Amino acid sequence: IMMETSWSCCTNLGPSGSSLLVTSDMSKLFQKPNFAQLCQQKKKELQGPRRSAKVHAYYGLKSPPYKLDALEPYMSQRTLEMHWGKHHRGYVENLNKQLEKNDTLYGYTMDELIKVTYNNGNPLPEFNNAAQVWNHDFFWESMQPGGGNMPIFDLLQQIEKDFGSFTNFREKFIEASLTLFGSGWVWLVLRRNEKRLAILKTSNAINPLISADIPIISLDMWEHAYYLDYKNDKGKYANVFMDHLVSWNAATVRMARAQAFVNLGEPKIPVA
């Protein structure tokens, strides 16, 4: 998975490299080396550090785990082509362009990059692109062809525990999507502190990684996500997402992984 590849900062030794050279030069001077040696040292100094080649951090555009027409008729191929091919790709390319100019920000995984560029509420310019790259990856994986229906087993039980019933959860999720002002996302998250599921609304590029909550599914409520298919009818889009698109399989996997970090109670060990 290219997105999570760490790049080691092995080549940006420019400034520190040259200062080391200066130090070693000084010590040599006190030892009174011969003239030839001094000339050589000076030459190396003037040439500058050899290994100051620029390193680019590259994040790649990950494809959705299905073909672009696989979500028809609920999310059209045209929307996927625009949304993934133009918007998502644009975020990746712009992020890479920004990172080209900023040496201090490479070597991070995407999750780390988001937290660092969020800068505790005073986001750096890279934050928007980084977060939107992550958000869209998560979103494509939150859907599947033949999605919708209901979760089963543990996830369903947890939803029923935290929302009363699946119907109530579904209602609350759709309500959240309708009452979000402006651009943003609706999330089902597992709250670390409260050890329970909750629905979260975020604006623009913000995601639950900021608040250290664990996202389980997401719905993109930026207008570009639904306008071509549903125009202004947010309600229809949200309902279709719940009925036909949301991948409870992905949610189950994420939930299982989340439980490595959040203790939701006694494990149900089957008795032989």
Added chain:
Amino acid sequence: MALRTLVTRKSLGNLGLGFRQLRGLQTYSLPDLPYDYGALEPAISGEIMQLHHQKHHQAYVTNYNKALEQLDAATAKGDSHTVAKLLSALKFNGGGHINHSIFWKNLAPVKEGGGEPPHGSLGWAIDNHFGSMEVLVQKMNTEGAALQGSGWVWLGVDKELKTLVVQTTENQDPLVSKGANLVPLLGIDVWEHAYYLQYKNVRPDYLKNIWKVINWKFAGEVYAKECP
């Protein structure tokens, strides 16, 4: 067409927001467009204009009225908790109504003067403050394109300092939220619904083309009133 213009002129007295009193409670209504939906083509498509006006702006008006009604009920009961909860809905929907009411007046078909640069005091002020019209357009386009998410880009005048300003606001925040003395002259909606069906994700193209239907006459009138 003439009747529509008449209605608009009459409602200008109520700031063009078109409200009427009913049982002591103010309700707002969707103002009519002073031109046909297709009149701004090809800069803005008729489909967008119709959706934008009949669906989006109407939704702001409806929800604004609903929030006001709920506010009225809560204030009568002394329910401060509910009042506080309603504030964001009021700002969002009220702002949406205000902003779009100005927006429709900011646009005009080419044959009614759309795109024609301002004469008079506003034209002079623009040249004086920004150097030229091109610089102003460039600045507004840059800021509009750079705006993350949804919002507006404005040309406004500070009525105290008598200076022109270019500002952006997010979501449906009105210009006055950036400064109590700011009066909007021109606003460009950069929410995706304002251009997506026609320009898709290429917001800069939308911004480049909208200047062909900008109604500088209206902006000039507002400016002349604030800076006589």
